[in-house]
Amino acid sequence: MSDLETSMVSIIDVFHKYSGHKCYLKKADLKDLINHELKHFIKKVEDDETVGQVFSDLDQNRDEKLDMKEFLTFIAKVLAACYKTYVPQQHAMAPTHL
Numbered sequence: 001m002s003d004l005e006t007s008m009v010s011i012i013d014v015f016h017k018y019s020g021h022k023c024y025l026k027k028a029d030l031k032d033l034i035n036h037e038l039k040h041f042i043k044k045v046e047d048d049e050t051v052g053q054v055f056s057d058l059d060q061n062r063d064e065k066l067d068m069k070e071f072l073t074f075i076a077k078v079l080a081a082c083y084k085t086y087v088p089q090q091h092a093m094a095p096t097h098l
């Protein structure tokens with residue numbers, strides 16, 4: 001697979017790693033995912049209020065679950081934020097706040 005295809009499969013794998021068989025993320029799942037999978041991009045999320053705000057912004061249908069489509073919105077936002085500061089020759093990035 002190409003680098004892009006491999007990256008896409010990784011995103012799907014990470015989603016299922018934290019969603020499990022239920023195929024959606026709860027707030028606690030999102031917090032774990034951020035703190036374990038994005039620790040070089042986003043500063044560790046300690047408080048539930050911050051996660052709750054991010055979750056609420058992403059949960060478009062207000063069912064208290066993030067499905068894959070809603071999760072991809074999160075990935076797109078993080079990627080867009082990282083793109084602004086990422087320089088290919090510099091792999092070290094300072095984590096940002098949510």
Ligand SMILES: [Ca+2]
Nearest residue numbers: 059061063065
């Ligand atoms: Ca939802």
